[in-house]
Amino acid sequence: MMHELEDSIEMRTVVRTDAQKLWQLVSEPGWFVNDGEIVEHRITMEGDLATVTDPVHGTFRIRVVDIDPGYYVSYRWIGSSLGEGDGTEDPVPVATLIEFRLNDHGDGVELLVRESGITALDLDADAHCRFLLDNREGWEIELRAVHEHLHAD
Template identity: 45%
Template sequence: MSEGNDRIERSIRIAADADRVWELVSEPGWWINDGRITVHRIEPDGDVVTVHDPVHGAFPIRTVRLDPPRYAAFRWLAADGAGRAVGDRSTLVEFWIEEHLQGGVLLRVVESGLAALDTTEEQRRRDLDDHTEGWEAELAAARTFLHGA
């Protein structure tokens, strides 16, 4: 696991096959929740979708690349208070699904581009800490969700 002021990397083993994990991670914004996978209303608008979470609000996300069932990449766009994308500011969120001989997969996430966001150094540090905690919770939620599916 590595992190600096620009990148967060986390991984988790999940006792599920790659196709089941792919069904989850290929959905834009699946990671927006309170540590429990929830169904979101997804509103398309050109090449961007807005993911509506009942607790956290609206988040614009652009799908960058989907390579089933191994790799998914999204741009998590900066948004205004109404959840509309503003400018070109974003982070890149990438997921890799790697099968293991013992069964199951290793799900790895990397979020990068935090240093390029137009924020203060103090806000960047808070975002890095919040997102680092968030990815640990979201990967754990993915494992719990997929074990129960």
């Protein structure tokens, strides 16, 4: 019997911070490329396309899909790390859409993270399950990093 594959990951957290500080973080393309601690990236923008360079993980292309300042931003991976060479390699296509939505929560700001489009990836069933597990764990780590980063001030 074939099970329907999950297409998205969705997580929520309430961050006890000023909405503007949280927005400043999530509206930066690629802020979530890290090892559990938010770090500064070199970012260049050409229209809606960001080239994000992380000191550990390399260079990524991320498209800003939609933005409602202060409330919602979505990104689409255009390619994974461009490698260690001269940056001219073709990136491996990745099709997930990553959305961040902020909602007032009285004594903080609710942050909703949604990654979708997973079934559009060229993955067999085992790889699909690993992707879901890895990315769920990754978003849990990123949400902890948001709390730690915004409470370090």
